Amino acid sequence: MSQSAAILSGKAEAVDLRAKLRKAERSYKLKSLALIAPLFLFVLVCFAFPIGTMLTRSVDNPDVHSAMPATTQALKSWDGTSLPSEGTFDALVKDLASAKESGQLGALTKRLSYEIPAYRTVITKTLRKLPDSTATSKREALIAVDSAWGDVNYWKALKQASSKLTPYFLLAALDHRVDSATGSIVKAEPNQSIYLDIFTRTFYIGGVVTILCLLLGFPVAYWLATLPEGKSNLLMICVLLPFWTSLIVRTAAWIVLLQSDGLINRSLMFLGIVDAPVQLVFNRTGVIIAMTHVLLPFMILPLYSVMKSIPSNYVRAAISLGAHPFVAFWRVYVPQTFAGLAAGGLLTFILAIGYYVTPALVGGAADQMVSYFVAFYTNKTVNWGMASALGSLLLIATLLLYVVYGKLTNQSQAR
Amino acid sequence: MNHLVSFKNIQKTYDGFRPVVKDLNLDIKEGEFVTLLGPSGSGKTTSLMMLAGFETPTHGEIFLKDKPLHNLPPHKRDIGMVFQNYALFPHMTIEQNLAFPLSVRKMNSVDRKEKVRRALDMVKLTDFAKRYPAQMSGGQQQRVALARALVFEPKLVLMDEPLGALDKQLREHMQLEIKHLHKQLGLTVVYVTHDQSEALTMSDRVAVFNDGVIQQIDSPAAIYEAPTKSFVAQFIGENNTLIATFVSRDESHTIARLSDGSLIRAISVVGAKPGDQVALCIRPERVVVGPAGSTPLTARIQEYIYLGDHVRMITEIAGQPNFMIKLPASQMDSSWTVGSSISISWAPEHIRALDVTTH
Numbered sequence: 016m017s018q019s020a021a022i023l024s025g026k027a028e029a030v031d032l033r034a035k036l037r038k039a040e041r042s043y044k045l046k047s048l049a050l051i052a053p054l055f056l057f058v059l060v061c062f063a064f065p066i067g068t069m070l071t072r073s074v075d076n077p078d079v080h081s082a083m084p085a086t087t088q089a090l091k092s093w094d095g096t097s098l099p100s101e102g103t104f105d106a107l108v109k110d111l112a113s114a115k116e117s118g119q120l121g122a123l124t125k126r127l128s129y130e131i132p133a134y135r136t137v138i139t140k141t142l143r144k145l146p147d148s149t150a151t152s153k154r155e156a157l158i159a160v161d162s163a164w165g166d167v168n169y170w171k172a173l174k175q176a177s178s179k180l181t182p183y184f185l186l187a188a189l190d191h192r193v194d195s196a197t198g199s200i201v202k203a204e205p206n207q208s209i210y211l212d213i214f215t216r217t218f219y220i221g222g223v224v225t226i227l228c229l230l231l232g233f234p235v236a237y238w239l240a241t242l243p244e245g246k247s248n249l250l251m252i253c254v255l256l257p258f259w260t261s262l263i264v265r266t267a268a269w270i271v272l273l274q275s276d277g278l279i280n281r282s283l284m285f286l287g288i289v290d291a292p293v294q295l296v297f298n299r300t301g302v303i304i305a306m307t308h309v310l311l312p313f314m315i316l317p318l319y320s321v322m323k324s325i326p327s328n329y330v331r332a333a334i335s336l337g338a339h340p341f342v343a344f345w346r347v348y349v350p351q352t353f354a355g356l357a358a359g360g361l362l363t364f365i366l367a368i369g370y371y372v373t374p375a376l377v378g379g380a381a382d383q384m385v386s387y388f389v390a391f392y393t394n395k396t397v398n399w400g401m402a403s404a405l406g407s408l409l410l411i412a413t414l415l416l417y418v419v420y421g422k423l424t425n426q427s428q429a430r
Numbered sequence: 431m432n433h434l435v436s437f438k439n440i441q442k443t444y445d446g447f448r449p450v451v452k453d454l455n456l457d458i459k460e461g462e463f464v465t466l467l468g469p470s471g472s473g474k475t476t477s478l479m480m481l482a483g484f485e486t487p488t489h490g491e492i493f494l495k496d497k498p499l500h501n502l503p504p505h506k507r508d509i510g511m512v513f514q515n516y517a518l519f520p521h522m523t524i525e526q527n528l529a530f531p532l533s534v535r536k537m538n539s540v541d542r543k544e545k546v547r548r549a550l551d552m553v554k555l556t557d558f559a560k561r562y563p564a565q566m567s568g569g570q571q572q573r574v575a576l577a578r579a580l581v582f583e584p585k586l587v588l589m590d591e592p593l594g595a596l597d598k599q600l601r602e603h604m605q606l607e608i609k610h611l612h613k614q615l616g617l618t619v620v621y622v623t624h625d626q627s628e629a630l631t632m633s634d635r636v637a638v639f640n641d642g643v644i645q646q647i648d649s650p651a652a653i654y655e656a657p658t659k660s661f662v663a664q665f666i667g668e669n670n671t672l673i674a675t676f677v678s679r680d681e682s683h684t685i686a687r688l689s690d691g692s693l694i695r696a697i698s699v700v701g702a703k704p705g706d707q708v709a710l711c712i713r714p715e716r717v718v719v720g721p722a723g724s725t726p727l728t729a730r731i732q733e734y735i736y737l738g739d740h741v742r743m744i745t746e747i748a749g750q751p752n753f754m755i756k757l758p759a760s761q762m763d764s765s766w767t768v769g770s771s772i773s774i775s776w777a778p779e780h781i782r783a784l785d786v787t788t789h
Contacts, residue, residue, distance in 0.1 A: 331513070333534075334504050336579075350521045351520065351521055
């Protein structure tokens, strides 16, 4: 009896203690939340939300269904094999007339021409001779205006373009499209297939720049890590020096240095190494030179911080065990820098594939990377769907790399 | 010569004017366990690193089996080394760590596996082969480091404060384990430490370093019982120093006078002229206490510390404070209180007249 009472009171005490702990932790949690909140809100409002909305543009498809609500509605019940019903033709006439009034016509024709380029003339022609309400059969009247309205494929394209969401932009960014006749995904026409090439070029330039940064940065980082503190701090400032000037100034400086009668070409000619100036700028060479220079610190810093934490003992131990200094370096030192190599390589590669200013200034037409086309669609043709589709794919590539990196570092931490 | 290692007139300086090691001469016999003991900055680690090949002597020559070492790079010396903090390769398993010295020697994988297995057996870590160093305790890592330094069967093994990072109990256990391996395998060990009890426990000979010079090299018992320098007397164990004036000497003994006029007879170690100062050194446990007035020498008790099995008294003799007396609790007397005087004496062979240091 007394024993069970003791257990009961013990339980009550435990519950009481847990409640106390929760209470104590609650105020701690609230405090940390309050500390995070300003930055969190800032990121949410100024970063996550705008990017999120922008990303939805890659699948968003408002033009047709907002300009042609009645036709969209009517096409929903269409079987897609024969010509649509008389009512659909009625709706089309009505929608075209109101679209003309509300000024949504431009966006509408542009969107439809993505599906079938000839759609533009079909709409203009139809609008000029829009059948009035006296026509008994809108279907016959429209087909009389343009025979395209008697072609099932044009209706299929219209239906496809009228959905609220579309894979059109994302597929186009990968040089594919949905064939409106069959509904299957097919390769885009060769004259429209440019994006896969651009992605390949982007990853190629990113890869070359990353490897160059690694080859140039690794020895520097190693040297810095082995120097005494005072000297390495001074030299670290030199490594960070590029950050003190703006990216555009540095890129412009490269143009001055690399151009045909620039410092480098003149020196080469003066020394008699070349007879005529070498083309170093406004081509791939210039892009790679300038980007490698700009991105070097991002490789050196993570490598340095990892190397700094490796005690010199390890290499000494390996040598004392009979390894030649090169073998000791390769088998004992280098593997321990993998975390820095992964971080530096990833950082450099991700920054490189997103580069815009440097290739735009020192590159030629064939050296422009994905970001250039994002800017092109955003600023020049105002095709936000295409711009955000390219951007999304770039973002996905980056996220995949992060996942790979996470896996790699997790593995090394598990040890 | 049957010396495995000989340091001949070795000098080392890093900056060109401050010597770290001054004129080191040391011969180590095959199978010997020699400890270099000294405070930090005394040159003991530098000496070890010169032997391993990671530092080069500024002057002099080191011989290994009578061959000069100066042109032999460290990876060809075939000297096993255990580092402070073990230096186990963190990206390799224990097995791979042990196989490393064998694989750089191009040993075939069958022999390699066998040797690794035997080395793991030797340090009783057979079940840990697949683990990474970070998954093991300090004591286990220490044993792996030991096994790795021994797996390629070097004749000479160097150890640079290998037990410094372990707690006391583990350290004492490892001291014995290293000692046993030394006996079993017939190794020659050069061991660096600043821990005097470690040096006394393990070594055949202890070389006490200070200021880049070996102050004394001898067996642990001789180092403790018969120090030849007051630095050694003070560095090893507890010691009392009385400063006295040299009066005269006969064959083996020195007579010196304390400031209160009492004459003390001590074993002569240092040469001195009348009027010179000498340091008379005696261990606290060698002091005998009798009733007041029974001997010519009187000490006044400044502090009295009870430690269960023994007592310590800090006393003042002839105006010199901090003279420590250590007595078994059984010889305790209740009349010994702070401020009272006692008579002390010692056997003349336990007090030694040494040089006066500025320490």
